[in-house]
Amino acid sequence: MDLNKYKNLKRGIQDNYINVNPIQRGGVLTGEARKALLEFGDGYSVCDYCFDSRVDLVQKPPIRDFTMDVAKFLNVDEVRFTAGCRHAMWAIMHTITEPGNTIVLDSLAHYTSYLGAEANRLDVVEVPHTGHPMFHIDPEMYAQKFEEVKRHTGNLPVLALLTHVDSRYGNLANAEAVGKICKQYGVPLILNTAYSTGVMPVDAKKLRADFLTCSCHKSWAASAPIGILAASSEWSYKVFGKSRITGDWSGCSFNKKEVALFGCPPVFGAPIATLMASFPTVVERVKHWDEEVRKACYFVGEIEKIDGICQIGHKPKQHTLINIESPSFHAVAGKDRRKGYFLYRELKKRRIMGVRPGMSKSFEINTYGLSWEQVKYVAEAFKDIALKHGICVEP
Amino acid sequence: MDLNKYKNLKRGIQDNYINVNPIQRGGVLTGEARKALLEFGDGYSVCDYCFDSRVDLVQKPPIRDFTMDVAKFLNVDEVRFTAGCRHAMWAIMHTITEPGNTIVLDSLAHYTSYLGAEANRLDVVEVPHTGHPMFHIDPEMYAQKFEEVKRHTGNLPVLALLTHVDSRYGNLANAEAVGKICKQYGVPLILNTAYSTGVMPVDAKKLRADFLTCSCHKSWAASAPIGILAASSEWSYKVFGKSRITGDWSGCSFNKKEVALFGCPPVFGAPIATLMASFPTVVERVKHWDEEVRKACYFVGEIEKIDGICQIGHKPKQHTLINIESPSFHAVAGKDRRKGYFLYRELKKRRIMGVRPGMSKSFEINTYGLSWEQVKYVAEAFKDIALKHGICVEP
Numbered sequence: 001m002d003l004n005k006y007k008n009l010k011r012g013i014q015d016n017y018i019n020v021n022p023i024q025r026g027g028v029l030t031g032e033a034r035k036a037l038l039e040f041g042d043g044y045s046v047c048d049y050c051f052d053s054r055v056d057l058v059q060k061p062p063i064r065d066f067t068m069d070v071a072k073f074l075n076v077d078e079v080r081f082t083a084g085c086r087h088a089m090w091a092i093m094h095t096i097t098e099p100g101n102t103i104v105l106d107s108l109a110h111y112t113s114y115l116g117a118e119a120n121r122l123d124v125v126e127v128p129h130t131g132h133p134m135f136h137i138d139p140e141m142y143a144q145k146f147e148e149v150k151r152h153t154g155n156l157p158v159l160a161l162l163t164h165v166d167s168r169y170g171n172l173a174n175a176e177a178v179g180k181i182c183k184q185y186g187v188p189l190i191l192n193t194a195y196s197t198g199v200m201p202v203d204a205k206k207l208r209a210d211f212l213t214c215s216c217h218k219s220w221a222a223s224a225p226i227g228i229l230a231a232s233s234e235w236s237y238k239v240f241g242k243s244r245i246t247g248d249w250s251g252c253s254f255n256k257k258e259v260a261l262f263g264c265p266p267v268f269g270a271p272i273a274t275l276m277a278s279f280p281t282v283v284e285r286v287k288h289w290d291e292e293v294r295k296a297c298y299f300v301g302e303i304e305k306i307d308g309i310c311q312i313g314h315k316p317k318q319h320t321l322i323n324i325e326s327p328s329f330h331a332v333a334g335k336d337r338r339k340g341y342f343l344y345r346e347l348k349k350r351r352i353m354g355v356r357p358g359m360s361k362s363f364e365i366n367t368y369g370l371s372w373e374q375v376k377y378v379a380e381a382f383k384d385i386a387l388k389h390g391i392c393v394e395p
Numbered sequence: 396m397d398l399n400k401y402k403n404l405k406r407g408i409q410d411n412y413i414n415v416n417p418i419q420r421g422g423v424l425t426g427e428a429r430k431a432l433l434e435f436g437d438g439y440s441v442c443d444y445c446f447d448s449r450v451d452l453v454q455k456p457p458i459r460d461f462t463m464d465v466a467k468f469l470n471v472d473e474v475r476f477t478a479g480c481r482h483a484m485w486a487i488m489h490t491i492t493e494p495g496n497t498i499v500l501d502s503l504a505h506y507t508s509y510l511g512a513e514a515n516r517l518d519v520v521e522v523p524h525t526g527h528p529m530f531h532i533d534p535e536m537y538a539q540k541f542e543e544v545k546r547h548t549g550n551l552p553v554l555a556l557l558t559h560v561d562s563r564y565g566n567l568a569n570a571e572a573v574g575k576i577c578k579q580y581g582v583p584l585i586l587n588t589a590y591s592t593g594v595m596p597v598d599a600k601k602l603r604a605d606f607l608t609c610s611c612h613k614s615w616a617a618s619a620p621i622g623i624l625a626a627s628s629e630w631s632y633k634v635f636g637k638s639r640i641t642g643d644w645s646g647c648s649f650n651k652k653e654v655a656l657f658g659c660p661p662v663f664g665a666p667i668a669t670l671m672a673s674f675p676t677v678v679e680r681v682k683h684w685d686e687e688v689r690k691a692c693y694f695v696g697e698i699e700k701i702d703g704i705c706q707i708g709h710k711p712k713q714h715t716l717i718n719i720e721s722p723s724f725h726a727v728a729g730k731d732r733r734k735g736y737f738l739y740r741e742l743k744k745r746r747i748m749g750v751r752p753g754m755s756k757s758f759e760i761n762t763y764g765l766s767w768e769q770v771k772y773v774a775e776a777f778k779d780i781a782l783k784h785g786i787c788v789e790p
Contacts, residue, residue: 001464003675005457009431009668011440012455027438036404037436037665041429043422043612043619045406049752060407062400069396083478083620084661094514107645111638114649115658118640119489126644217438217664224438225478225620225661243506245513249521250502254509263510266479266620269612270432270665273404280398357444 013353018374021354022167022321025368026199026219030281033221033274040273047268053256054264055272056080066276073283074197074212076204076230080240080258081267081275085194085215086112088229089161091260092190092211093120095239096159103159104145104187106137106173108166113192125149125157133312133325135169137162139177146185160187162209164202165195168364169313170321172196179208188235194218195321197228198282199368200289210235216271221278226271229261285369295375296320296367302379305394306386312362320368326360332389333360343385350381408748413769416749417562417716420763421594421614425676428616428669435668442663448651449659450667451475461671468678469592469607471599471625475635475653476662476670480589480610481507483624484556486655487585487606488515490634491554498554499540499582501532501568503561508587520544520552528707528720530564532557534572541580555582557604559597560590563759564708565716567591574603583630589613590716592623593677594763595684605630611666616673621666624656680764690770691715691762697774700789701781707757715763721755727784728755738780745776 013019019028029037040046040061049060056067056079071079082088089112097103099121105113107126117124127145130136142160149157162178165171175191182189191209196202198219204212210232217224231239243254243263257263296317303309308328311317329343336342344357355363367375383393408414414423424432435441435456444455451462451474466474477483484507492498494516500508502521512519522540525531537555544552557573560566570586577584586604591597593614599607605627612619626634638649638658652658691712698704703723706712724738731737739752750758762770778788 001467001678003464003678005460006671006674007427009434009456009672011434011443013443021439021443023439023442024437029436032402034433034436037432038429039404039406041424041432041618041665041669042419043617044416044418045619047418048406048408048416048748051753061404065400069398072396083482084657086657086661087478090657107642107647111647111649111652112658114640114642114647115638115652115654118638119654119657124640124643126642128644217661222438223436223618224440224664224666227661243510243513245509245519247502247509247521248519249523252502252506252509254506257506257510259510259514262479262481262485262514263507266481266612269619270436271619274436276401277404279401283396283398353443358446 017351017353018370018378019354020352020365020367020378022364022366023218024354025320025366026195026221027217027224028221028369029223029274030221030278032277032281033223036273036277037223037270040269043269045269046272054258055268061273061276063272063276066279069279070228071230074202074204074230075206076212077233078236078240079228079230080261080265081272082227082229082261082265083267084225085192085213085218085227086116087265088213088227089113089190089192090116090119091229092213092239093117093122093159095241095260096188096235097122101158102149102153103161104142104149104157105161106163108135108137108168108171109161109163110167110192110194113161113163133310134315135171135313137171137173139174139181142178142181143185146187156185156187159190161190161192164191164193165319165321167195167321169323170195170317170319171314172318175207175209183208195319199286199292201286204230204232211239216275220275220282222275223270226267226275292320292368293318295370295372296322299367299375299379303382306383307392321364321366323362323364325362328386328391330361332391346385347381350384352378352381412746412748413765413773414749415747415760415762415773417759417761418613419749420715420761421590421616422612422619423616423764424618424669425616425673427672427676428618431668431672432618432665435664438664440664441667449653450663456668456671458667458671461674464674465623466625469597469599469625470601471607472628473631473635474623474625475656475660476667477622477624477656477660478662479620480587480608480613480622481511482660483608483622484508484585484587485511485514486624487608487634488512488517488554490636490655491583491630492517496553497544497548498556499537499544499552500556501558503530503532503563503566504556504558505562505587505589508556508558528705530566530708532566532568534569534576537573537576538580541582551580551582554585556585556587559586559588560714560716562590562716564718565590565712565714566709567713570602570604578603590714594681594687596681599625606634611670615670615677617670618665621662621670687715687763688713690765690767691717694762694770694774698777701778702787716759716761718757718759720757723781723786725756727786741780742776745779747773747776
């Protein structure tokens with residue numbers, strides 16, 4: 001074993017680089033979080049004063065208060081932290097469905113929504129989107145699919161899931177309309193907010209979501225992995241159900257532990273500490289969401305000046321995750337010795353990271369949290385690369 | 396919302412304190428890990444160059460090589476990282492059992508073993524221990540319980556679980572003997588090594604364990620949460636089974652994603668980076684396990700010089716996690732205005748942390764990784780506290 005390769009591990013992104021990676025922008029740690037990271041980096045560091053056998057009940061550091069403040073912030077009844085949004089989705093499905101049940105989800109759902117269903121042995125019915133170029137989810141289609149499921153199985157689906165902002169096109173779904181339909185049918189709704197809560201204002205009650213799932217390393221400036229499972233009081237007793245197992249011989253029982261969270265979610269240490277440390281910033285930053293969207297729209301306007309470049313998904317943008325089709329770049333890749341990597345290399349030369357190496361036909365970027373100056377710099381960089389490779393750019 | 400309480404979060408443990416917390420000793424970060432923590436603290440920081448949709452396949456940083464090196468280190472066929480040991484236990488049970496099946500586990504098992512079974516709706520049959528003061532698990536009892544299960548249910552249990560070192564007494568189980576019995580019966584064995592791999596040498600094949608589960612924030616000097624699920628080739632295809640779900644409308648499929656790991660285990664960032672960075676130290680430190688055990692034995696010898704103090708569990712110690720019964724301290728607590736907290740306070744005055752506040756009747760400490768000087772200092776501190784409160788101490 002050559003162990004030297006694990007010494008002095010480097011990410012290879014210098015501090016003066018601009019990172020536009022679609023999954024990373026909302027997770028960049030705040031200065032406060034970086035301090036907390038060092039203070040609470042050791043395993044179980046927040047468990048020094050744990051008396052109630054669950055991390056959400058720890059009072060020093062103030063996790064118990066924090067749990068309630070996060071609930072207020074999201075306007076939900078109860079909140080728990082999980083090892084990622086994927087665990088939260090699995091846990092909800094695990095506790096309120098039975099194998100063989102049918103759930104309805106949007107066809108832009110993240111793969112972890114499908115896998116949560118698969119691990120719980122559920123049948124999945126998808127709400128279609130409108131296809132290229134908008135990839136829109138029509139809320140009314142939820143009602144239609146509910147009726148279809150009822151016709152085919154004799155029952156309404158046990159659960160619906162809507163991806164608030166999807167990871168491919170950055171489309172913002174009309175959650176309120178879907179929430180209204182779900183309430184009419186009495187079908188509980190998971191709103192997967194991996195790309196919304198933490199960067200933009202979200203009010204669970206206003207949207208009539210029974211559950212929110214959040215990704216805090218994606219959108220709350222926290223260190224991975226940490227997610228949030230938020231539930232209305234109607235469902236919290238069920239999803240946060242306590243252990244009822246008893247040792248046949250020892251008589252052991254664990255009646256404070258919540259089964260679907262594996263007792264105590266293992267976020268004790270850097271994840272919960274960085275999430276708390278970033279929270280004051282997060283509460284403030286969601287108020288400035290409109291400005292973030294303006295930057296995204298500006299960026300789209302600029303990059304579309306390049307011949308053959310087109311933003312797809314909802315237009316104008318309502319989110320900072322942007323999907324770009326770039327057949328003109330793809331044509332360059334066909335002739336360039338670097339193939340599809342030419343775009344990645346050209347951007348890197350200009351200190352821009354985060355466009356997936358090898359991609360040129362289409363790509364995603366996220367402008368969240370970039371300054372106006374950085375957004376302009378990135379847009380100019382793309383134009384510069386286009387001109388250098390003989391692609392026309394509108395003045 | 397008062398957000399000021401989340402600013403400048405402190406753990407309240409100064410650098411010159413000695414921490415003897417039983418769950419924290421093996422998770423203290425190495426210097427290399429602390430550097431990696433800052434480098435990879437942001438969410439998805441190890442995903443900059445992800446091309447194969449799974450964190451264990453990432454080549455920069457060298458996670459793919461690392462996965463293979465960890466497998467070599469444990470002498471197992473295949474390894475994956477999970478968001479904690481608890482997820483690894485749940486995932487094994489999830490993939491190789493069916494609801495209603497019976498599993499056999501030792502009655503010293505961690506609560507997360509029971510909860511894994513509960514979440515998978517399994518019946519649990521416990522192998523009894525010998526009770527006070529040894530709390531020994533007799534390997535032969537596994538055979539006896541297998542036979543019992545067969546008599547009662549008509550079938551052998553589908554799975555056995557043994558806690559290699561338990562969290563209450565720090566007893567080292569005879570895993571090889573249990574492994575042999577499991578092989579004879581053809582019952583697959585999970586060895587839960589949360590307190591062993593990473594601090595002491597463990598060879599899965601020698602112990603005939605089909606699965607190892609590891610806790611890296613507990614015993615591998617990594618930042619939480621990260622665990623390891625190690626499996627023999629006989630079982631790996633099943634526990635690491637790929638997704639077979641397909642969107643009914645979109646046709647989406649995710650055939651590189653492993654279902655029981657929720658696709659890609661969300662350890663991307665600080666957890667996997669710190670684990671890799673500490674690995675060279677971990678590989679080296681397990682070679683010095685005997686010296687760690689000698690320190691634990693020395694500590695027990697010294698603390699037992701205090702009247703009424705008795706170490707329980709296996710004797711002499713074969714592990715650094717130590718359970719102490721202390722009726723003489725408990726008697727002091729009965730008269731002291733600080734009640735059970737007197738011990739915690741007295742230790743804190745002497746810069747020693749990690750004995751649970753309020754405990755005086757019995758308590759656990761862990762000497763792992765302390766220098767001889769620190770071990771002696773801690774032992775002397777206990778004697779000093781005893782003398783100060785009128786308890787006799789052998790010279």
